[in-house]
Every structure is written in structure tokens, then in C-alpha cells.
Amino acid sequence: MSESTASEALNVGQSAAQIAKREKLFSIVNRASGWLDALGFSWATPLIKMAIGDSPKEQLAELRRVLFIPLTGIVLFLIAWGVLAPQVNTSLGAIPGPAQVWEQAVNLWEDHTRERGKAAAFYERQDKRNEKLVAAGKADKVKYRNYTGKPTYLDQIVTSLFTVGLGFVIAALIAIPLGIASGLSKSVNGAINPLIQIFKPVSPLAWLPIVTMIVSAAYVNPTELLPKSLVISAVTVTLCSLWPTLINTALGVASVDKDLMNVGRVLQLPTAKTVTKLVLPSALPLIFTGLRLSLGVGWMELIAAEMLAQNPGLGKFVWDEFQNGSSQSLAKIMVAVITIGLIGFALDRVMYALQRAFTFSANR
Numbered sequence: 311m312s313e314s315t316a317s318e319a320l321n322v323g324q325s326a327a328q329i330a331k332r333e334k335l336f337s338i339v340n341r342a343s344g345w346l347d348a349l350g351f352s353w354a355t356p357l358i359k360m361a362i363g364d365s366p367k368e369q370l371a372e373l374r375r376v377l378f379i380p381l382t383g384i385v386l387f388l389i390a391w392g393v394l395a396p397q398v399n400t401s402l403g404a405i406p407g408p409a410q411v412w413e414q415a416v417n418l419w420e421d422h423t424r425e426r427g428k429a430a431a432f433y434e435r436q437d438k439r440n441e442k443l444v445a446a447g448k449a450d451k452v453k454y455r456n457y458t459g460k461p462t463y464l465d466q467i468v469t470s471l472f473t474v475g476l477g478f479v480i481a482a483l484i485a486i487p488l489g490i491a492s493g494l495s496k497s498v499n500g501a502i503n504p505l506i507q508i509f510k511p512v513s514p515l516a517w518l519p520i521v522t523m524i525v526s527a528a529y530v531n532p533t534e535l536l537p538k539s540l541v542i543s544a545v546t547v548t549l550c551s552l553w554p555t556l557i558n559t560a561l562g563v564a565s566v567d568k569d570l571m572n573v574g575r576v577l578q579l580p581t582a583k584t585v586t587k588l589v590l591p592s593a594l595p596l597i598f599t600g601l602r603l604s605l606g607v608g609w610m611e612l613i614a615a616e617m618l619a620q621n622p623g624l625g626k627f628v629w630d631e632f633q634n635g636s637s638q639s640l641a642k643i644m645v646a647v648i649t650i651g652l653i654g655f656a657l658d659r660v661m662y663a664l665q666r667a668f669t670f671s672a673n674r
Contacts, residue, residue, distance in 0.1 A: 335362045335599040348663040353377035359493050366523070371532035401537050406641035411648070414641040429457040461622060467649065470623035473540055474612045474657075477547025484548070485604070486597065490585060492556070493563025493593070514611040518619055521545045541623040546615045551608030558600025562593030598665035605656040605661055609654050624650060 343355040353376045356369035395405040406414075440452045461469070492499040503550050525542045532538045566589055574584045590597075616625025628646050631639040 312458075318413060318419045325410075344666060348659065348666050350659045359601055361437035390519060400640065402635060402640045403637050406644060410641045411644045414638055417638075418463040418642065418645060422464045423596070426463045427460055429458055432457045432459075451559075463627065463645075464626045466622065467653070468625050469540070470612060470616065470625070471653070472624060473543045473616075473621075474547055474605070474608050476540075476610070477544040478551060478608050480544065480548045481604055481608065482555055485600070485662060486559050487554045489559025489597070489600075490563050490589065490593075492560040494585075498559060499564075506556065510557075512550075514550045514615045515544050517549045518542070518615055520613070521549070522619065539619070542619060543612060543615050543621045543623065546606040547612050550611040551604040552601035554607060555600035557598070558596045558603070559593065562596030562600075563589055565596070566592045589609060594669045595665070598661065598669060602658055602661040605638040605657050609650075613650060 329590075342358075343352070346352055346354050353373060355374070356373040360369045362367055392407040392409070394405045399403045436455065440454070441447065443451050460514055469641050488502065492502055524539060525545060529538055529541055532541070568591065571584075574588050579587070586622075612623065613625040613628070615621065616623040618627045620626055620629065624646055628643055631642045631646070
């Protein structure tokens with residue numbers, strides 16, 4: 311074999327290896343694109359594809375659709391907001407524009423860092439004092455106290471997230487078994503359907519006084535982790551958010567292929583195995599749809615409940631700033647509104663990612 315022929319064969323081999331490597335990379339990116347889309351990062355896919363050598367023209371067109379057009383809408387909104395807001399005067403002054411809202415967002419973060427610094431200094435002083443008491447042989451006088459400073463904006467966010475998470479989990483634990491029973495049995499469905507139709511439209515503001523009285527009477531020894539105010543908000547979230555999951559679960563179970571159920575009967579599968587092996591895998595897409603709706607409803611209802619009951623969280627923060635009436639209050643309220651929207655979007659994306667992870671239909 312001549313040198314030129316060997317060189318050509320080597321180049322062909324290298325080209326084939328490069329093509330195979332490139333195809334493998336594209337396969338990985340295509341699989342990852344569904345997850346990126348579920349988490350709200352669909353704009354990253356065309357950037358990655360361009361980086362590994364895909365057609366820039368096609369990927370720029372996709373990037374324009376998923377990133378540039380949405381960003382254009384956001385920019386136009388911010389411009390309209392900045393121009394129109396100062397022209398509207400309220401009892402708290404002119405409506406703040408984007409710059410003022412961003413300034414207050416930075417201030418809230420700085421307030422949080424200062425408060426965390428005070429807490430760290432408090433615990434450091436306490437540790438030093440206790441060490442001195444131990445060294446002096448007075449260990450019986452050692453005391454540990456928790457820092458009692460005011461909750462910061464980030465603390466309020468964490469409280470609201472914990473509350474909605476608790477209420478959502480309780481709602482799911484109630485709604486999914488009831489929905490399965492309702493979907494499998496016409497008698498159960500007939501019994502609970504009137505209750506669903508009656509209680510589904512009830513506002514959290516109507517539930518809150520009843521929940522407050524019941525929790526106050528029944529929960530007489532609250533713990534530090536679950537204070538009474540948090541339980542009241544969580545139960546209110548549960549009562550308002552369980553209906554979408556219950557309805558969608560019942561619908562999903564009732565929609566399971568009848569031939570599949572007949573196979574289970576022929577094999578004489580016990581009820582528990584029928585539910586876990588046949589019913590749940592088929593009904594999971596609709597169950598997750600119900601869970602996503604429930605989480606969104608619960609997040610909205612929680613803010614209203616916190617405002618009315620003055621329970622710790624973002625709702626109380628908004629109400630306190632409204633009552634405060636300072637020149638900065640309106641901008642802080644708008645920071646909270648944007649935060650509530652962003653958290654709601656993030657929660658929905660997380661639930662959608664979980665749906666992709668656990669359901670077959672979302673991965674096809």
C-alpha cells in the first residue's frame with residue numbers, strides 16, 4: 311500500500327470516528343433537551359448544539375424563538391413599566407419603576423445579610439460566655455438561647471415555602487388514595503362527587519376562620535418546628551389544593567384501559583398489586599397534572615391566607631408593608647409580587663420535571 315493510500319485510509323478512519331463522536335454528543339443533547347425544557351432552560355439547547363457543531367442557522371432560529379422573543383417581551387414590559395409607573399400617584403407616592411424595585415430588592419438582601427451577621431455575633435458571644443463559665447467550674451449556669459431577631463425577607467420566603475410544602479404533601483396524601491378509590495368504584499365516586507362540587511369553589515378566606523378555631527382548640531401543645539400559625543396556614547392550603555389532584559387522579563384511574571384491567575382480573579391480581587402495577591403507571595400523567603395544579607393553587611391561596619391571618623410568610627410581609635405606608639413600601643410590595651410569581655413558576659417547573667422522571671408519556 312502506498313503512503314498516499316495509507317494516509318487517505320487514516321483520514322477516513324479519523325473522519326468516521328469524529329462523526330460517531332459527534333452523533334453521540336447530539337444524542338446526549340437531544341435526551342437532555344427535554345429536561346432543560348422541563349426546568350425552563352430550553353434556550354440552552356440551541357447554544358449547546360451550536361457549540362458542538364450543529365448548523366448555526368437552524369439553531370439561531372430556534373434560539374430566537376425560545377430566548378430572544380421572550381426577552382423582547384420582557385424588555386418591552388420593563389420599558390412600559392418605567393415610562394408609565396411614575397405618572398400614577400397613590401397614597402404612598404408614585405408607582406415605583408423597575409429601578410426603584412431593584413433597589414429595594416438589593417436593600418432586602420442587605421437587610422438579610424446584616425441580620426444573619428447579628429445572629430452569628432450573638433451565638434459567638436453566647437459560646438464565649440458559656441466557655442468562660444465552664445472554665446470557671448460553673449457549668450450549671452451555662453444557658454443556650456435562640457436568636458430572637460426579626461425574620462428577614464428571605465426568612466419569610468422560606469417560611470412560605472415550608473408551609474405550602476406541608477399543606478401540599480398533606481393534600482396529596484389525602485387526594486391520591488381518595489382519587490384512586492373514586493376512579494375504581496362508581497359507588498365511592500357517587501359518594502364523594504357531591505362533596506367535591508360543594509367544597510371545591512370555597513375560598514381560603516372562608517376556610518380560614520374555621521381552621522383557626524379548630525387548630526387552636528385541637529393543637530394545644532405546638533412545637534417549635536410546627537407553630538400554630540404555620541399549621542393553620544398549611545391546613546388552609548390543604549383544604550384548597552386537594553381538589554385538582556383528587557379530580558385528576560379519579561379521571562386518570564377511570565381512564566385506564568379496560569383490557570388492561572381485564573388482564574388483572576384474569577390473573578387474579580390482588581387489589582394492592584392491581585393498583586401499583588396496572589392503575590398507577592397508567593394514571594400517573596393525569597395524577598401529576600393534578601399535583602401541578604394543586605401546587606399552583608396552594609401557592610396562591612397561601613399568600614391570601616397569610617395576609618388575612620397575619621401568619622408568618624410572604625403574605626404577612628406584603629400586608630405589613632402596606633400598613634407601614636412608607637415611601638419604600640410600595641416598591642417592597644412589588645418585589646414580593648415578582649418573587650411570588652417567580653417562585654410559582656419554579657415550583658411548576660420542578661413538578662413538571664418530576665412528571666418527566668416518573669411517567670412514560672412525558673418521555674416519549
